[in-house]
Amino acid sequence: MSDQYHHGDLKNALIQAGIEILSKDGLESLSLRSVAKRVGVSHAAPYAHFADKEALIAAIAAAGYSKLYSQLATAQQRSADPLTRLWHTAFAYLQFALDEPDHFRITFSGVVKAEKSYPEYVAQAQRCYALVMGLVADCQMKGLLTGEPLELLTVSIWSSLHGFAQLVLANQLPSALLNQHSIHTIFRIHLQRILQVDPDQLDG
Amino acid sequence: MSDQYHHGDLKNALIQAGIEILSKDGLESLSLRSVAKRVGVSHAAPYAHFADKEALIAAIAAAGYSKLYSQLATAQQRSADPLTRLWHTAFAYLQFALDEPDHFRITFSGVVKAEKSYPEYVAQAQRCYALVMGLVADCQMKGLLTGEPLELLTVSIWSSLHGFAQLVLANQLPSALLNQHSIHTIFRIHLQRILQVDPDQLDG
DNA sequence: AGTGGAATCTTTACAGCGTCAAGATAGTGG
DNA sequence: CCACTATCTTGACGCTGTAAAGATTCCACT
Structure with missing residues (x-):
């Protein structure tokens, strides 16, 4: 065989x-x-x-988004409170970047230029985006998160998560910070600011 | 000659x-x-x-940070109010990414692995970070920005800027959004959320 | 069941890449 | 003026992506 x-x-x-x-x-x-x-x-x-190397990379990137989706979906199930779910999802996002830095990098390397489209990659990306937007929508509905419209609020939060992960992978966090705190501690404070939430009053 | x-x-x-x-x-x-x-x-x-290709890339990345510093420093001069200066600086950051996407990418590609250090790159990175942190400190002192400690607040804001720029360069903003708004409009709303400021009441 | 064509995989070849070693050239301190 | 060192050229090596041509296998149709 x-x-x-x-x-x-x-x-x-x-x-x-x-x-x-x-x-x-x-x-x-x-x-x-x-x-x-x-x-x-x-x-x-x-x-x-x-067709070429770029096509293989696009497939690997699509698989990256797919795996990211799984991890986010799993993390999201760990609570009933929408804000807590968003919180855990954000940590899962960072964890994926830390666990598989190069797979994460290639997933967000911008494979989709204007010329070629790679529909599988686009589909996986949208699925991931929809998951996060769903969570943000839940928070928004319950008044746990303010901002509008929903799409812009989602992009704003995603940007903040993504940027932190990217800076960590690019080794751009000042070493003074890393000596005092763990990455998770720093990320916790970052999230706290971004989501305007007190982590102590989350239920998970 | x-x-x-x-x-x-x-x-x-x-x-x-x-x-x-x-x-x-x-x-x-x-x-x-x-x-x-x-x-x-x-x-x-x-x-x-x-020594090798990586060393050249490190030098190009250092030059990228240096140019970024210039642009940020120029933008920062355009106002007296600290928050307004931070606002303009953030836009300059995005603008650099949009103007020179590949130079921006290579600057943040994580050239500095643990093994080799590239002191020039590290120096330029720290200079840039110090500029932003100075701005954040000014805002913090005048009560225009809450959060502590200063280093963590700076990293949080930087992450949010950086993530947005990265997502734009990676073509990850939903096309539905880009049909309705310009990138600058979306960024404006993002910044508004991140800095908790009303852009209409900035003085520049 | 057999056959022709399409899909899949191998082999061969080529230009461009990073890198190294050996040699040529030019400035510099004794 | 001469040795020395830094700088640059030439040539070579194995690696890469990619194209062309041939081998092998699977599938659809008669």
């Missing part, structure tokens, strides 16, 4: 191999050839499934 | 050429060889001034 000329599910195997390389060896080790070698296939085999 | 064997200021010429390539042809066109060719020098000449 595995030594066949036809692999069976090479496309997904290549995507998975790419994700593993990102996790194990980092972004600069991700090449079409390294991915093909890891799957045990010739270096030009990926071209049967991806 | 320009056809000499010894260039005179090759190091800075290479950095400048790299910045121009980023601006004109984009990140994927930036290579040691393309930079060398643009300066009119052999493909291995850069190795007299940079």
Whole structure:
């Protein structure tokens, strides 16, 4: 089964191999050839499934958004209070960035230029955005969060989460801060400001 | 003078050429060889001034931070009220990202891994951070901005700015939003939320 | 069941890349 | 004036993305 000329599910195997390389060896080790070698296939085999390297990266980025969605969805279930759910979701967002920095980076590297569209990536991105917007909407309805319209409030909060994660991954947090506090502590205070909430009165 | 064997200021010429390539042809066109060719020098000449490609990128990133500092410093001068100055500075930050997206990206690509340090990059980064922190401190002192300690408040605000710029560059703002509003309008509302300020009552 | 075409994968080839080693050139201190 | 060092060139290596041509297998249609 595995030594066949036809692999069976090479496309997904290549995507998975790419994700593993990102996790194990980092972004600069991700090449079409390294991915093909890891799957045990010739270096030009990926071209049967991806137009070029950018197309593979788009697929890996889509998978990144998909995994991010899972993590956010799981975190979100851990409470009934909307604001608490948003709180946990935000931490899950940061955690994903910390756990898989290069997968996170590639997911938000801006694969979708104006020219090519990559519908799968766009779909996964929208699904993720919808999840966060749903949470924000719940908070908004219960008066736990002020601001309008909903889309702009969502973008504002997302920006604040995302920027923190990016700055951490880019090593831009002043080392003086990191000596005094853990990243999670700093993020907690950041969230507290952004969501205008006292973490002690959350219910989870 | 320009056809000499010894260039005179090759190091800075290479950095400048790299910045121009980023601006004109984009990140994927930036290579040691393309930079060398643009300066009119052999493909291995850069190795007299940079240990490897990463070192050149670090220098370009440092120059990015330096230019960002200039733009922020200029914007900051345009008012007396601290909060208004912070407001304009934030817009200058976004504007730099929009004007030179790939230079901005490479500046925040996380060049400084734990191994190598690149002191020039770190210095420029700290200078920029200090400028923003100074502004935030002024606002804090006049009671225009609440939160403590100063360093955490600064990181929080910076994160929110940075995240917005990153999401815009990564094409992650929902297209529905971009159809209704300009990026500047969306950013204005974002800032309004983040700084808890009414833009109509700013004095500049 | 057999066959033609399409999909998948391999092989070969090429230009461009980062990097290194060896040599050429030019400024500089003794 | 001469050695020394910094700077730059040339040539080579293995890696990369990508294209073309050929091999292999699967599938649809008769």
